[in-house]
Amino acid sequence: MDDLVALCKRRGFLFPSSEIYGGLNGFWDYGPLGVELKRNIREAWWHDMVTSHNELVAPPGAPAPYEMVGLDSTIIMHPQVWKCSGHYDLFHDYMVDCRESKKRYRYDQLQGRWVEAKGQRIFVATEAQGEEALQETEHKALRYFNLRSKQADQLHWDGPLVPLTTVADFSQVLGPDAKTLGTLTEPREFNLMFKTYIGALGGEESVAFLRPETAQGIFVNFKNVLDSTRVRVPFGIAQMGKSFRNEITPRNFTFRSREFEQMEIEFFCHPSTSRAWYEYWRQRRYQWYLDLGLAGERLRLRDHSPEELSHYSCGTADIEYAFPFLGPGEFGELEGIAHRGDFDLRSHMEGKLVRQGNEFVVQRDGDGKPRYRGSGKDLTYFDEVTRERYIPHVIEPSAGADRAALAFLCEAYCEDLAPDEHGVPTPRVVLKLHPRLAPFKAAVFPLVRKDGMPEIAREIYAALKPCFPVFYDEKGAVGRRYRRQDEAGTPFCITVDGQTLVDGTVTIRDRDTLRQWRVKKEDCGQEIARHLK
Ligand code: GAP
Numbered sequence: 001m002d003d004l005v006a007l008c009k010r011r012g013f014l015f016p017s018s019e020i021y022g023g024l025n026g027f028w029d030y031g032p033l034g035v036e037l038k039r040n041i042r043e044a045w046w047h048d049m050v051t052s053h054n055e056l057v058a059p060p061g062a063p064a065p066y067e068m069v070g071l072d073s074t075i076i077m078h079p080q081v082w083k084c085s086g087h088y089d090l091f092h093d094y095m096v097d098c099r100e101s102k103k104r105y106r107y108d109q110l111q112g113r114w115v116e117a118k119g120q121r122i123f124v125a126t127e128a129q130g131e132e133a134l135q136e137t138e139h140k141a142l143r144y145f146n147l148r149s150k151q152a153d154q155l156h157w158d159g160p161l162v163p164l165t166t167v168a169d170f171s172q173v174l175g176p177d178a179k180t181l182g183t184l185t186e187p188r189e190f191n192l193m194f195k196t197y198i199g200a201l202g203g204e205e206s207v208a209f210l211r212p213e214t215a216q217g218i219f220v221n222f223k224n225v226l227d228s229t230r231v232r233v234p235f236g237i238a239q240m241g242k243s244f245r246n247e248i249t250p251r252n253f254t255f256r257s258r259e260f261e262q263m264e265i266e267f268f269c270h271p272s273t274s275r276a277w278y279e280y281w282r283q284r285r286y287q288w289y290l291d292l293g294l295a296g297e298r299l300r301l302r303d304h305s306p307e308e309l310s311h312y313s314c315g316t317a318d319i320e321y322a323f324p325f326l327g328p329g330e331f332g333e334l335e336g337i338a339h340r341g342d343f344d345l346r347s348h349m350e351g352k353l354v355r356q357g358n359e360f361v362v363q364r365d366g367d368g369k370p371r372y373r374g375s376g377k378d379l380t381y382f383d384e385v386t387r388e389r390y391i392p393h394v395i396e397p398s399a400g401a402d403r404a405a406l407a408f409l410c411e412a413y414c415e416d417l418a419p420d421e422h423g424v425p426t427p428r429v430v431l432k433l434h435p436r437l438a439p440f441k442a443a444v445f446p447l448v449r450k451d452g453m454p455e456i457a458r459e460i461y462a463a464l465k466p467c468f469p470v471f472y473d474e475k476g477a478v479g480r481r482y483r484r485q486d487e488a489g490t491p492f493c494i495t496v497d498g499q500t501l502v503d504g505t506v507t508i509r510d511r512d513t514l515r516q517w518r519v520k521k522e523d524c525g526q527e528i529a530r531h532l533k
Pocket of ligand 1: 212213214215219245247254255256257258260261262264272333334396398399400401402403404
């Protein structure tokens with residue numbers, strides 16, 4: 001992971017935000033290559049889910065043909081949106097503070113081990129995961145009990161790593177950055193929405209929130225989309241854009257950021273077919289990542305257990321990736337596909353809902369009035385053919401563009417051997433990004449800066465530039481230029497050499513196989529385009 005982070009900085013994929021002022025925890029900037037990678041991910045998603053979707057035929061696995069449209073709603077919305085959606089009351093994490101180190105931790109992200117030595121039993125907590133967590137807890141226990149490494153056999157471990165949430169009494173807990181016991185506070189709630197104020201006056205009247213998800217913008221525009229287009233259920237509305245969460249412990253590079261981009265679909269269908277649509281989207285979205293190059297064994301589709309399901313959900317599956325910063329066997333979420341029933345449209349119609357037995361009912365205050373009033377607008381759907389009126393069910397595939405970018409980078413990062421200009425195998429770093437995602441599709445080089453080679457290379461570059469992103473480079477040894485493009489993930493390099501002057505052909509080099517072949521210089525655009533599919 002450290003090597004990948006270094007590459008991202010060195011080659012301009014990702015920088016810490018405001019780095020010259022020391023950075024800002026949980027915020028990241030995309031550099032010249034990173035911005036192209038993320039744009040390609042977003043465009044692949046929009047193209048595959050929205051613009052290239054053919055609404056006249058049912059795609060493989062879909063219960064029926066369906067329509068897809070897009071939306072771009074605002075980041076700041078009416079505060080009532082978040083009250084009715086449940087985010088105002090429920091969107092929080094529990095956190096614990098350390099009185100000694102003054103650090104704050106997410107309660108559900110701390111784990112540790114019980115250990116006994118010198119007649120005392122304590123719980124050693126850590127933020128680390130996997131093997132690192134085992135090493136760190138041992139190191140901390142030795143320090144706490146004033147033992148040397150060679151006395152490690154005096155530590156009697158009682159069970160494996162378990163979450164801090166299993167510990168009832170914090171007086172026996174040694175915090176992750178503490179030297180004394182019992183410095184962690186009881187868990188406290190912390191709302192994750194960023195608060196802001198609309199207008200010049202400030203004050204509680206003008207409080208608003210930066211959206212923590214793009215989804216609600218879709219629900220509140222459900223009627224607008226129905227009334228302004230000819231879409232009919234089943235159909236989906238797609239939206240991508242920034243979301244903001246005041247995460248307590250942003251970490252693992254961009255994985256948990258405070259500002260990030262989501263790519264979400266709210267798919268509206270008849271309640272009787274919603275299970276089948278859920279199954280379709282689960283598979284459709286999983287296949288999307290596979291098609292773009294995430295390997296089967298590091299990618300998995302995991303169904304939530306009933307205890308894990310959100311308060312509104314009748315079924316949820318996560319698409320997860322085994323990120324290298326996680327411990328062995330651990331996976332991190334890339335995307336969630338949730339069956340949300342009619343929860344969202346009903347909430348925005350009637351007011352904030354709560355579960356009562358097997359049903360959702362409007363939450364009431366002490367006077368019997370709705371705790372948060374809905375819009376009162378009719379968000380039901382009338383089917384002209386069956387003459388049926390109903391509240392559609394929603395299937396929500398909700399992805400993160402930044403997490404996808406991180407997973408694609410992790411998957412693409414390779415170190416191997418490639419022959420240098422003398423044919424000697426030398427180590428190289430290469431990003432084996434899927435050509436659709438690669439920032440540049442090709443690079444054009446003259447072998448040397450003389451004999452008319454730069455002129456021909458520039459002509460090729462000019463001809464390719466309107467077709468796809470290409471990079472031109474004539475400086476330095478050609479071997480070094482190849483290496484730079486390998487690190488940038490450029491799938492093809494086109495080189496103008498001595499033979500070009502003789503027969504008008506150029507070499508094309510494949511980044512992954514290192515195969516080189518010759519084509520006529522005027523055909524190289526077509527040749528590359530053929531391989532980009
Ligand atoms: N509308 C449902 C929703 O927002 P979520 O699981 O909270 O569901 C969906 O978020 C996706 O957004 C996640 O699978 C992840 O890819 C991305 N995401 C969520 N929080 C994030 C964060 N702090 N940093 C980066 N990406 C995040």
